Amino acid sequence: MSYQAIARKYRPETFDQVVGQTHVTGTLRAAMARDKLSHAYLFSGPRGCGKTTVARLLAKAINCQTNREGDPCGVCDTCTAIAKGSYLDVLEIDAASNTGVDNIRELRDMAQYSPSEGSSRVFIIDEVHMLSKGAFNALLKILEEPPNRVFFFFATTEPNKIPRTILSRCQRFDFRLLTRDELGGRMQDIAKSEGVTLDETGLRLLVSLAEGSVRDGLSLLDQVIAGCEGTITEETVVSAFGLVRSQLFVELNEAIIAKDAARALRLVESLSSTGQSLDAFARGVVSNFRNLMLLKIDPELAKMVDLPPEQIEQLGTQAVNFSEQDLLALIDRAGQHFERIHRSTQPRIMLEASLVEYCRFESRILLSDLAHRLEALSGNRAPDGGGGGGRFAAPAPVAPNSSANGNGMQARTASASSPMSASAQTAAPRAAAPRPAAVVKPAPMAGRAAGETVPGWTQLIDNLMAIKPAVAACLMEGLPSLNLDEGRLTVAFEQDKQFKVKMVEGQISAVEEAASKQFGCSVKVELVLGSQGQVREVKEEIRKKVAPTTLEELTKACAKDPALEKLVETLDGKPLHEEDRDNWK
Numbered sequence: 001m002s003y004q005a006i007a008r009k010y011r012p013e014t015f016d017q018v019v020g021q022t023h024v025t026g027t028l029r030a031a032m033a034r035d036k037l038s039h040a041y042l043f044s045g046p047r048g049c050g051k052t053t054v055a056r057l058l059a060k061a062i063n064c065q066t067n068r069e070g071d072p073c074g075v076c077d078t079c080t081a082i083a084k085g086s087y088l089d090v091l092e093i094d095a096a097s098n099t100g101v102d103n104i105r106e107l108r109d110m111a112q113y114s115p116s117e118g119s120s121r122v123f124i125i126d127e128v129h130m131l132s133k134g135a136f137n138a139l140l141k142i143l144e145e146p147p148n149r150v151f152f153f154f155a156t157t158e159p160n161k162i163p164r165t166i167l168s169r170c171q172r173f174d175f176r177l178l179t180r181d182e183l184g185g186r187m188q189d190i191a192k193s194e195g196v197t198l199d200e201t202g203l204r205l206l207v208s209l210a211e212g213s214v215r216d217g218l219s220l221l222d223q224v225i226a227g228c229e230g231t232i233t234e235e236t237v238v239s240a241f242g243l244v245r246s247q248l249f250v251e252l253n254e255a256i257i258a259k260d261a262a263r264a265l266r267l268v269e270s271l272s273s274t275g276q277s278l279d280a281f282a283r284g285v286v287s288n289f290r291n292l293m294l295l296k297i298d299p300e301l302a303k304m305v306d307l308p309p310e311q312i313e314q315l316g317t318q319a320v321n322f323s324e325q326d327l328l329a330l331i332d333r334a335g336q337h338f339e340r341i342h343r344s345t346q347p348r349i350m351l352e353a354s355l356v357e358y359c360r361f362e363s364r365i366l367l368s369d370l371a372h373r374l375e376a377l378s379g380n381r382a383p384d385g386g387g388g389g390g391r392f393a394a395p396a397p398v399a400p401n402s403s404a405n406g407n408g409m410q411a412r413t414a415s416a417s418s419p420m421s422a423s424a425q426t427a428a429p430r431a432a433a434p435r436p437a438a439v440v441k442p443a444p445m446a447g448r449a450a451g452e453t454v455p456g457w458t459q460l461i462d463n464l465m466a467i468k469p470a471v472a473a474c475l476m477e478g479l480p481s482l483n484l485d486e487g488r489l490t491v492a493f494e495q496d497k498q499f500k501v502k503m504v505e506g507q508i509s510a511v512e513e514a515a516s517k518q519f520g521c522s523v524k525v526e527l528v529l530g531s532q533g534q535v536r537e538v539k540e541e542i543r544k545k546v547a548p549t550t551l552e553e554l555t556k557a558c559a560k561d562p563a564l565e566k567l568v569e570t571l572d573g574k575p576l577h578e579e580d581r582d583n584w585k
């Protein structure tokens, strides 16, 4: 037996076999069974979801010699002739290539004669919206007084282009795209009948490629069955269509989050060397950002993401690193890039450039917006906040040597609202997005006094920034420790920061004046140089304490500190990943 395309071989023979359009087929079969058919039907809906299939079924049902409760028998001479397209009274016209008035006049003349063999004459006009104005007028004349036993079935993807006069003379049925389950079920059934194992990964990919269209789905299945050896997996589908493995997008996201352009570029190399389609990859990038956005907005939306559960989980984790604004902007850019890559004669270069752009992407938390929100926050500060230390501080003043979470953590968390917001950290005026003060009592540097905080330190830096920006910038590199009883502020610097120490020393009286004002008593400032190792060790410890790495830690910290909670909420703050800590200095 010669090869038969799957779509043809498994074409529905009864209304029941039409998948996903029961709202149409049920009504039509009932009308058919009760002999209540209208003269003209309009079937509208997306391509490949069964409009002409249903039109043909109906044509068969009307003419079938042994019609069974509205369904055609599918085996009588008439049914088989219609299926083969050799039945003279059922005429299929493609309006896309027969748009003229003459075509319709011809049709009108035919309609005047009695059907030659069967009982009724059926005209199926596909893409009917393509008819010219004249043709529509000619058609209207027939529809106004339809001859007995003449039926018109129109199919269209664009019902809005059909004149109202025509529409009003048709019974209209809207076809819809198939759900994933419907399409998947149909494909799985067919694969079984063909003796092919279609595994879950392969099925999921095929279904997502078909985008709800049965015709596309079956044609894809056809191609992949032809090339497979008994089993269809994601790998089979990927290689059959030159697609891209979805795991690659998880890797791309990692590169973007790490701002690692080299890693992203290596992905392009691997695509190229394994013959995967650059075009498909560029298209996939758009979907990938869309998936991240869905998961960012609500993890419940995972059901709209067409990926294996483990990848959805990975994406969900990655989504935390982006803000909604980031993702909207990325979707927009990726869409434009795809167009460009698609048209380009040098798609690889275009793709590479786009990936570098994503890795260099700067967070869409606008700096002005950030400053605004910070301002709003500082407005909520308790009046005595001056003693509380900085615009991020808890409203209540904290004892200088208390080990509560101090401004260090809070400022840190603000900047860490998303690793994508690195620009906010580097480009923001320091006063607007203060660098977190690493706060520690430096004297027993090796003695693990980490975590002790200096409330007011950030505010002090802020104030100094306004009058002596260079000094403030140097001072903030140090680790402060405050002893109010002795009226002493000690700031420790790493060994290699000698220049900064000198700079601060040169203006020490201005620093002391600002400090005295800030802490409400006379304060002497002491600058000390520690060994690099010591300082770093202490810094690291503070970091761990003041900047939570997990959501759980952050939640705990928020529960203890309402000001922090408010800040995290306002700025959509997220914990910084361990591996990003070193980049954040």
Ligand SMILES: [Zn+2]
Pocket (backbone or CB within 6 Å): 063, 064, 065, 066, 067, 072, 073, 074, 075, 076, 077, 078, 079, 080
């Ligand atoms: Zn029949």
